[in-house]
Amino acid sequence: MSVSRLHLIQMEGELYMDYEYVFSFNKPQLTGNWFLDLNPLTKLNLVIAIAIFSIISKSWQVSVCIIILYFLIAAIAGKFYSFAKIYIKLGLLIGSLLFIMRAMFIPGKNTLFSFLVFNITQEGVNQGVWFSTLVVSLCGSLVLYSKVTRAKDLMFALEKLGAPHSATYIILSSLQSIIDLGERAKLIMDSQKARGIETEGTIFQRVKAFMPIMGPLLLGAISSTEEKAIAMDARAFSSPTKNTHMSELRQFPLWEKMMVLLINISLILFIIWRLI
């Protein structure tokens, strides 16, 4: 039976099959958002270019502008809330920590404040502002990329470029393992809680409750890895045949290629200008 004929058949009394969804795999699955629908490698190129720009410019003002740019891009991609939720927490934590460390320990001539062994100088504050905004902006590129690109799309794009199937699987599987480990840890913690063990309260109490589950958690992860390997073998993962793909990646339109070219040329010119 041909696929097109199957498409038309929805037998009476049969469970509802979303054929539209099934056949959506015949073409790239686009979201309708121009930024999200960019090729994963285009987006990767963009965030790497921005990160390099931030490093080369050596200016906290540029880093701040880039941080604002990330929020703008996230808003354009319709991911503002999920991006901001993680990025603000991460930025405040890493940024403040780095600023304090730099400001307190970098020596300088202009002392602003002195307390015990700590000597906060203008030079330290300047270094702290620059370094913390730089690192926060670099973190932003990673967070933004993870929010606007599905890992599987990136891996698929890399596979198309010739990356080994096994390598992309290992990366995707490792990312999923982190989620699985978190869920398993929660499950064990809930079991402990059901047995009357205190798992909430102060950080000390939480750590105390968490340490004993590390053993079963890791052993469970190791044993499930073995079964997962067998499961993947059952799916002919190492089959000598060249594999095909259910999904489609959107082709690079000319304007997208031009955009990547423009970004990269601009970056190279900027680097040359800074070096001269």
Add this chain to the structure above:
Amino acid sequence: MNGIELKNVSYKYPLTDFFALKDINFTFEKGKFYGIIGPNSGGKTSLCNLVRGLIPHFYQGDLSGDVLIEGKDVRNWDSNLLSTKIGYIFQNPFTQISGVKDTVLEEIALGLENLGIEKNEMIERIIEVVKLLKIEDLIKKNPNNLSGGQRQRVAFASIIAMNNDILVIDEPTSQLDPESTSDVFEIIDMLKEQGKTILLVEHKVDLIGEYSDEVLVMNNGQIVDNGTPMEVFSNKALLELDVAMPQVALLSHDMNRLDQPFEYITITKSQAKEQIVKRMGCVNGSN
């Protein structure tokens, strides 16, 4: 025609002193449905691992004897090729999901992608197995968020879609409700009709008795009995080995003990019904 031949096969897992399989001699013929039953730790899963080629390719251990798959020793098979020939569904539904796909539909497609199947055929096969397993409502869901029973059906669909000649199925219904279990057996029966060789490990012996062509009883790593369901479940000695039997077979054995035997040991409900109706007819007739 012979599909898989086992000649004097014994096997010990690495770092163990006891035989997981001992002196196994058996031939699995092509196109037949074999039910494998027996108490826990009897060697059923080890037999599956052997037939599937995981022993010796994945589990090293100590293997002796000959395991011939389509006439070629398992040791000489390329394990990657074996996976395209023999489908394997195992007990744990939670580790049978790849974890790298976002939807059930893509999960089912994974095996087909690895086999290099063209997209049109891939879609055709997916639609077929999705309907067969009645998982139409799951295709857009994330496989990592499914329940055990749902995952088991998805894993089953994924392997069936690959259209292997031989299917080794280890307790596929452990997480399923009775209705889904019956569905799975009907599907297995249909696969047998398509000429596939099926090895099914299952504790639900009532269904094994009803559907399988031959039953193998395993205990302590050995095949202690084999034959048609009728031959195997008529063997009283198996009761002493704690081998589970269909309820209606147990009823027949009980009737024998009471010196009120049926005409034969009943294996299926319809056989038991027929015998009971006959018996009631006799009683009514005598009245």
